[in-house]
Amino acid sequence: MDAEGRKCFPFITAHTGCMETLDNTLDAVRMGIKLGADIVEDDVRVTKDGIPILAHDDIWTTAAGRSISISEMSFVELKNVEVAVDYAGKRGSMTFSTLEEMLRLIKPSGAIANLDLKVDEAVDAAAELVHRLGMLEQVFLSGCERERALLAQRRQPQLRKLLNADIRLFRTSPYELAVEQTCREALEASCFGINIYHEIVTPWFMERAHASGLPVYVWTVNETRLMERFADLGVASITARNVQALADLKQERAIEA
Template sequence: MSERSAEVPRRFRPRVPYLVNTHPGPLHGRPLGLAHRGGAIEVQNTMAAFTRAVELGFGYLEIDVRAAACGTLVVFHDERLEPTTDAEGPLAEWTWEQLSQVHLGGEPLVRFEDLLTAWGDVRLNVDLKEEAAVRPFVELVDEHGAHERVLVTSFSDARRRRAQRLLSRPVASSAGVRGTALSVLAGPAAGVLGRVSAGASSRLLRRLAGDVDCLQVPRRQGPITVVTPGFLARCHAAGLQVHVWTVNEAEEMRELLGMGVDGIVSDEAEVLAEVLAEYDAWPQW
């Protein structure tokens, strides 16, 4: 075991099939690495980016999905095709037949189903970017029995919960904007009021988080520092993991890992892979 690896405490967490660091094995209690849109912005959300990330050792891919005009679920971040592709207009107005001829960084776009079936052991952190993406997402996850390989998230808690209700089996999830904001503010608010203990604050956090397994948050949001030792302690006491996005500098990754975060989302796949190797947490498949 490396010297750095001793800095990462082995914590007990509720076992979640999607989160391999909650399972007995080499990654138990270790931090997770998530390749943000495949970890290669120039070809983001394309099979080229995903293949490269998997070959580097990533077992988690963070992706965005939207529905084409024909209902096909497409891996894509923005509402409009420009400026990242060689086409223009809202993606929702194009059929998959048309979108299959569109390129991003010289690479073709990807259907969610093709990514879902490309590797049987790679997990997908799926951001539902719009309401129209919910039903095709649910249908594909149910059809392929991929419930233990996906985490569903969205800026909209209502959208995320709708997907969870429609799925035939439970899947992992992280909170949207409202749920995350309540979770971040729960501890400080309790402290100011002076009416609840640290344990009660954690229980409040768990109730606010509701049916989620982790919080995926930026380190800072405007003037507010989100990820602090106190925030991490409250989340961990409530049985919630904390994944931080989008972290691209090695020293900041190390600082966050030293604080005890459970996962890091990054555009810099090689950098994150190298840092996690220092913590005996690589590869992750």
């Protein structure tokens, strides 16, 4: 809510790979910044020698057809390797970018970096960079289900983090119990909010999260009608590949107000 009690538009989070750019590339980061996203998301893994890089998966196929594993290679071995990309209908090739490169683009932009950690080793590796670059106020962690959230709280309590809601919990438990457990786990790990797949979220979920003081960040929403729905529900952030549509909706609502 703003000072006059009006509902604020959610933060716009640019999904890695927004607007047809390849996932986890610096082009995607630049596109998110260019379109005015409040938050830019990237996935983080760690090489064998502890260098955090932008990548969703551990196993990749090189452009030459060889299978490689990020976790089994040093950064020197990995940095010039060209890998094939075929994800969400986008095909191409790329070399890996580092988390440091991403953060150095984010820092002067004023945007916030959402670091979606894919492995436990990324907690300390990301924290070292965040501290070194003086970006505590410009970074938060996601990719943290209960155990990783607790690990991050023990090892790096200064870093803000979202609890990633466990989709499996909602598939195997009564909905009300799953919501209550999710809120409880977020509070136990000192998370500042909940990161959750959008199809799970209902008005009742929003009510319970709000009662627990937990903002709700939803992913990944690309259709305008769904963006409108979740903005009306009062979520704190919407993650989208189609950042332009979300930015256009924000502008339309600002004009209407």
